[in-house]
Amino acid sequence: MLLMQHGMVYEGDxxxxxxxxxxxxxxxxGTRGEERYNRSHKQxxxxxxxxxxxxxxxFRCLHSSGGSLQYHPRKCAKIAAACMLLHNRCVRRRILVPELLEDREELEDRIDEPQGAHGNHVKRVRAEIVENYFA
Structure with missing residues (x-):
């Protein structure tokens, strides 16, 4: 299957x-499998x-209220990866997370289906995933 040829699949809203x-x-x-797929996707x-x-x-540097990472994308990725590694270390050492910040960028719970360049082919691949894992 094209999507899983490298052992991973990305999910987008x-x-x-x-x-x-x-x-x-x-x-x-339109089917129970598609409904289960959507539910799993949402979870x-x-x-x-x-x-x-x-x-x-x-890590406030990752939140818009703390500024933004105005560096080259590769450096931003390294900063984010370092934050994730430090977070995992905090979890292992049971260091509490500061009060959760409210994210001002609320995501709408709408589902529309914009079309990419590959249209029907990718729809068939997604349908195959539903059939194999959610039906």
Whole structure:
């Protein structure tokens, strides 16, 4: 399967187009499998958003109220990776997370289905994932 040829699949919310490297939710799920896929997709997204919230609370440089990382993208990635490593160390040492910051960028719970350049092919791949794992 094209999406999993490298052992990973990226998930995007409904604001992103369906692409060969990016799975998005169904606009109008028509089967139980598609509904289960959307539910699983949403649960995963919530966990990721909560994790980002925790990281932003612990490391203000990652939160918009603490400024922004105005560096080359590679350096930003290194800073984010360092924050994640330090966070894992804090978890192991049971160091509490500062009060969670409210993220002003509330995500809407809408599901629309923008189309990427690969349209129907990627829809078939996503349908195959639903059939194999959620039906």
């Amino acid at each position: 409904s604001g992103y187009p369906l692409e060969p490297f990016l799975l998005t939710p169904f606009l109008n799920p 995963t997204r919530v966990i990721v958003e909560q994790t980002f919230g925790i990281l932003k609370s612990r």
